[in-house]
Amino acid sequence: MENILFEMNTSVFVDNYKATAPVSCIENAALCIRGLNVAIQGKPILKDVSFDVPPKSITCIIGPSGCGKTTLLRSLNRMHDYTAGMKVTGQVTIDGNDIYAPGVDVAALRRRMGLLAQRPTVLPMSVFGNVAYGPKLYGVKRGELLRAIVERNLKAVGLWEEVHDRLHSPAGILSVGQQQRLCLARALAVQPAIILGDEATSALDPLATRTIEELLLRLKQQLSIVLVTHTLRQARRIADHVVFMYMGEMVESGSAQQVFSNPVHDLTREFVGGSIG
Amino acid sequence: MNRRFTEFIMKGLMLLSVATIMMVLLYILYIVASKGLRSLSWEMVTSLPTGGYYLGKEGGIANAIAGSLMMIVAATALSLIISLPTALCINFVMRRNGRLARSSRFMFDVLFGIPSIVYGAFGFLLMMWLGVQASLLGGTIAVALLIMPIMVRAIDEVAVLVPSDLTEAVFSLGATRYEMLKVVVRQLRPGIVSATLLAVGRGIGDAATVLFTAGYTDSIPVTPNDPAATLPLAIFFQLSSPVEEVQNRAYAAALILTAMILVISFGVRALVKYSRK
Amino acid sequence: MKLSRRIKDLTATRLMMLTTMSAFALMIIIGVVLAVKSEQILSGHSLWSLLGSSVWKPMKGEFGFLAFIAGTLAVTALAIVLALPPALMASIWLSEYANSRIRSLFAPVIDLLAGIPPVVYGVWGTLTLVPLISETLAPCFVDFSTGYSLLAGGIVLAIMVIPLMMGLFGELFASIPRDLREASLALGATRWETARRVVVRKALPGIVATVVLAISRAFGETIAVMMVCGNVADMPGSLFNPVYPLPALIANNYGEMMSLPDYESALMLAALILFVIIIAFNVISHAILHRLKQRIA
Structure with a gap:
């Protein structure tokens, strides 16, 4: 695939600030989470969660509903910043730098992590406008370049053929499955290092789900993917690594094969076997 | 940067x-x-002005307080008799969101936008045609016309929220439309009360509608055919008086009117809060 | 089914249809009555000479409405220009930046202020704004102003419509799903970029509807403007000159000029003009809104 890059500063850190190097992590980890605690109005939701997200692979976070999967995912790109009463402590590091350290440019940080929500969240603009939204924020003004970026990313999610003749129609007219792929294209257009997916296929029919899963499997060659999933079957289909959460705690994490076929913890065995959750 | x-x-x-x-x-x-x-003093609130309203130094604004209260009660009652069935009709008798319901809503939007001075002028013509002098009755009719679209819109706003599940459930028990509406009205009661309060607030403060229709007098009206003083006009007329005591009556009237609005506005708020629980 | 129940049902629904239709009729009746009453003046003068002339000498039989129409438009436009930017900015701050405690502190205040009667705003304008303009502001720009002016009218109206706008903007922004904001933030947008490009954009039809409502309110407002705008039938020249809007014309003269049938008829024509402009305005904005909603989807 032709590589059309636009110039931008990828540093997350403002001025010359550098956070302290974190505790040991696996080599090249895309994300490294250590001692993460999240509480809302004093009530803990996540308790001392630590794990690594290996690069260029799919990490699935599984667990029964209400176990804190979504909260965990949202704390990875600081989405809790604007929620009143939320308190986050601990370390999340990307490229060895703590994202919760003071002086972090949150907007630049979020640019490095694309977000795929439960339901497609198309912005109130055209198909083209949705994909071009991020690059425009980062100062891409030339129409030609914008068009190239839009085309490239729509092709990357296999949407180009379907929508190239209605690029300027409101994005809301696409089917739900197409909308979700559009959201993925929009996220890719800002060249993230990581994609975060929050039950990204739960609103889709099986066919559209399959399409998204195939896309993710293809994308993991270039970037790291963290997926909260509500179905074990999905995790079995696409996960390279699995993190099992239960009641706000990380019970077990490891390679998919190990967690599914030979879990260490009893709780994991019961969940994977289908007797809880 | x-x-x-x-x-x-x-x-x-x-x-x-x-x-x-x-x-x-x-x-x-x-x-x-x-x-x-x-x-403001006790005497101001309880006594009538003496010695002519424009120049007489003695007395208070009891005439305007009484006139305003009588008029708003009568006008609100009159308007409610028309508005409630109309708002229910748009939502539950006409086909929901059908062409007729939509055009009715649009028409009430227009009526809502018509300036109060036009209602005042129209009310005056209506009175002349009916052979009524500028009086409590005349003012009541004009104010009722002014607040009718306000009430219809406000009741409509809560009526749209009634789920069709509810009406269907009542119908499935063999109820007629009229019987179903009785259930709906009970459900809507807080909304109807706050719509009424909203209309009271708007109606009691409007000067342009009562300018030609209600007249002005120093005494409290006894029959509907007597002219009636109102608070907004008491402010408007007396403020331009050269006599300081008379001007003071205008300031007192302004404070009382504002205090009434304050009570009404907090009443609505409390009601909305209560009905959400 | 028992007959009495059916009869009750039928009467009730028929009556309800009747009240709704009578409201329809009301609008037509208002239009027709005003038109009939303006007939006299329209038969004596051409519509063009009435709307195109700014000479208002009722005693000599000259009725030119241009100065009044221009005065109404000027005061309304000034009010919206002054009110919209701060109302929008303040609403964005309240919905996108302020925490819920501050929001719940502001909401009742805005509500209360939206309910304060025009005449009270008029009192305030006369007491503070008019002297401020005549003594402090006007001397910087013109030789003399009484303070009763276009500027005073515009400011009073702006202050009146700001709470109205903020109340509706607040509801509007609160109805926009959080997901949408997060989608934008997740792409690395700042909060202001998210507010401007996503929240305001999504809310655009509602914002337009709110502005339309504010314009109708300002356009037809009588007492508050009349108390501070000077009421002199000249074409609006400077911010410090007095103006004479249509509603004030009706309010000041109606009922006292019944001896001159032409004069009464002319005032009815003024009411008809207001009525027609409001309807036209509603129809046009309805059409615009419809298209806007489709485009944004």
């Missing part, structure tokens, strides 16, 4: 807007309160 600068500037502008608006509005309340409190 440029984007962070924009963010900073915009945030400053927003805070400036909030501060300016709040300061101006508080200043208005302060002026009304300080001028009004100085002239």
Whole structure:
């Protein structure tokens, strides 16, 4: 695939600030989470969660509903910043730098992590406008370049053929499955290092789900993917690594094969076997 | 850096807007309160003006308070008799969101936008045609016309929220439409009360509708055919008097009117809060 | 089914249809009555000479409405220009930046202020704004102003419509799903970029509807403007000159000029003009809104 890059500063850190190097992590980890605690109005939701997200692979976070999967995912790109009463402590590091350290440019940080929500969240603009939204924020003004970026990313999610003749129609007219792929294209257009997916296929029919899963499997060659999933079957289909959460705690994490076929913890065995959750 | 600068500037502008608006509005309340409190006394509220309303130094504004209250009670009752069935009709008799319901809503939007002076002029023509003098009755009719679209819109706003599950459930028990509406009205009661209060607030403060239709007098009306003084006109007429005592009556009337609005507005708020529980 | 129940049902629903239709009729009746009453003046003068002339000498039989129409438009436009930017900015701050405690502190205040009667705003304008303009502001720009002016009218109206706008903007922004904001933030947008490009954009039809409502309110406002705008039938020249809007014309003269049938008829024509402009305005904005909603989807 032709590589059309636009110039931008990828540093997350403002001025010359550098956070302290974190505790040991696996080599090249895309994300490294250590001692993460999240509480809302004093009530803990996540308790001392630590794990690594290996690069260029799919990490699935599984667990029964209400176990804190979504909260965990949202704390990875600081989405809790604007929620009143939320308190986050601990370390999340990307490229060895703590994202919760003071002086972090949150907007630049979020640019490095694309977000795929439960339901497609198309912005109130055209198909083209949705994909071009991020690059425009980062100062891409030339129409030609914008068009190239839009085309490239729509092709990357296999949407180009379907929508190239209605690029300027409101994005809301696409089917739900197409909308979700559009959201993925929009996220890719800002060249993230990581994609975060929050039950990204739960609103889709099986066919559209399959399409998204195939896309993710293809994308993991270039970037790291963290997926909260509500179905074990999905995790079995696409996960390279699995993190099992239960009641706000990380019970077990490891390679998919190990967690599914030979879990260490009893709780994991019961969940994977289908007797809880 | 440029984007962070924009963010900073915009945030400053927003805070400036909030501060300016709040300061101006508080200043208005302060002026009304300080001028009004100085002239407000028990005698002011309970006695009638003597020696002519424009120049007479003695007495208070009991005529205007009584006139306004009588008129608003009558006008609200009259308007409710028309508005309630109309709002219910649009939602539950006509096909929901059908062409007829949509055009009715549009028409009430237009009626809502018609200036109060036009209602005043129209009310005056209506009175002449009916052979009624400028009187309590005339003012009541004009104010009822003014607040009718306000009430229809406000009741409609809560009526749209009634789920069709509810009406279907009542129908499935073999109820007629009329019987179903009785259930709906019970459900809507808080909404109807707050719509009524909203209309009261709007109707009691409007001067242009009663300018030609209600007349003005120093006494309290006894029959519907007597002219009636109202608070907004008491403010308007007496403020332009050269006599300080008369001007003070205007300030007192302004404070009383504002206090009434305050009570009504908090009443609506409390009701909305209560009905959400 | 028992007959009495059916009869009750039928009467009730028929009656309800009747009240709704009578409201329809009301609008037509208002239009027709005003038109009939303006007939006299329209038969004596051409519509063009009435709307195109700014000479208002009722005693000599000259009725030119241009100055009044221009005065109404000027005061309304000034009010919206002054009110919209701060109201929008303040609402964005309240919904996108302020925490819920501050929001719940502001909401009742805005509500209360939206309910304060025009005449009270008029009192405030006369007491503070008029002297401020005549003594402090006007001397910087013109030789003399009484303070009763276009500027005073515009500011009073702006202050009146700001709470109205903020109340509706607040509801509007609160109805926009959080997901949408997060989608934008997740792409690395700042909060202001998210507010401007996503929240305001999504809310655009509602914002337009709110502005339309504010314009109708300002356009037809009588007492508050009349108390501070000077009421002199000249074409609006400067911010410090007095103006004479249509509603004030009706309010000041109606009922006292019944001896001159032409005069009464002319005032009815003024009411008809207001009525027609409001309807036209509603129809046009309805059409615009419809298209806007489709485009944004």
